[in-house]
Amino acid sequence: MKLNSFDKSKELFLRATKVIPSGISGNKNPAFAVPGSFPYFAESGEGCRYKDVDGNEYIDYLAGYGPIVLGYNDPVVEAAADAQRKLGAAFNHPTPRAVELAEKLVDLIPAIDWCAFGKNGSDVTAYAIQTAREHTQRRKILMAKGAYHGSQSWCRHGLGGLIESDYEHVLTFTWNDADSVMDLVKKYDGDVAGIIITPYHHPAFADQEMPAPGFLQTLRKICDDHEIVFILDDVRAGFRLDMKGSHEYFGFKPDLTCYCKAMANGYAVSACCGSQPFKNAASRVFFTGTYYTSAVEQAASLACLDELVKSNAIEHMMKMGTMLMDGLKKTAADNGLEVRLTGPPTLPFMTFASEKNFRRSQLFSGEAAKRGVLLHPHHNWFIMRAHKEADIQRTLEVADACFAIVSKEFGKD
Ligand SMILES: Cc1ncc(COP(=O)(O)O)c(C=O)c1O
Structure with missing residues (x-):
């Protein structure tokens, strides 16, 4: 050979x-x-x-680090993208595709009532933590050691160009160790805005770890007891475990959820979604980008989600x-x-x-x-x-x- x-x-x-x-x-x-x-x-x-x-x-x-969920060059997704491309890719305003996509996600995922669209996973995880801070008027964000939530400086990945103040309010706990979460909640009593997790632990350069029985449900209770916003980063696993969101697969309910990779079979679109109580705070955060409203990707996402469900x-x-x-x-x-x-x-x-x-x-x-x-x-x-x-x-x-x-x-x- x-x-x-x-x-x-x-x-x-x-x-x-x-x-x-x-x-x-x-x-x-x-x-x-x-x-x-x-x-x-x-x-x-x-x-x-x-x-x-x-x-x-x-x-x-x-799979392009995740987005290719149906397969490369899927005919249904490409036809939907082509049809939108003929109408135009980017305008001064969103197109009806934005509303249709938000409606589709709200229909599909019982835990959510609204969605805001970005381009990459990092856009929406950053927006989710800002929404949590705005909602609670607190500063601290807790995340699992070794978890990846994107390339923005709050995630403290990489070595170059970061200064301590970028992430001084981001603290890490140990996956599957609810006591390590509770220790931080007690230590920063009244200043914890959000806990962000992936649905299971998938660090690079390590074995993947599923949630221990009760771990995610305990985090939910900690968030309820201390009025902390519970954020699910489903950027990587979303639409590969359960079309209703990975939280359905693991049996818990987040307040905010971030999707990206498998949403559109390779087209650049991401979504931060949430339940009703967080919508006002989300609308007070300035969340925008030149391409956040691009319609081709949103048309591709509509077709991709339909295909995933139908087949x-x-x-x-x-x-x-x-x-x-x-x-x-x-x-x-x-x-x-x-x-x-x-x-x-x-x-x-x-x-x-x-x-x-x-x-x-x-x-x-x-x-x-x-x-x-x-x-x-x-x-x-x-x-x-x-x-x-x-x-x-x-x-x-x-x-x-x-x-x-x-x-x-x-x-x-
Ligand atoms: C769990 C998770 N969150 C966030 C991100 C960041 O997404 P992006 O690279 O699209 O900014 C990734 C990317 O791999 C991810 O796996």
């Missing part, structure tokens, strides 16, 4: 470094994956596969994800290796049980990329509706070859 090479990706990256800071910014920089054994630039996509600039084709489990996509994705997780565990064991598969089946992740530094994961993912399967070594994966049984079977064949290479390099343990 001829293995993929990445010459054009490397060439283009060198050109990029001359005219773009770090060539590719943030988590899409090659340093975050497997430099030299991973594609850096994409060319086109169809279904669950995409091609990179070298012409290599992959069965993709990164019962989550059920199919759960089945495919379970097949992948079970299959990887067994294939690893057949090669004398132990792996941990964590997270829900639609957003699985794998680590090697004896791993300390991700070198096994990097070797595994790099070898998989050379064989046409894209599985990120440090970040959770995403299942799409377009993944079919034959794709999972092919993935497991490739995984078998890659586990054998890991076993040869690092030994069986």
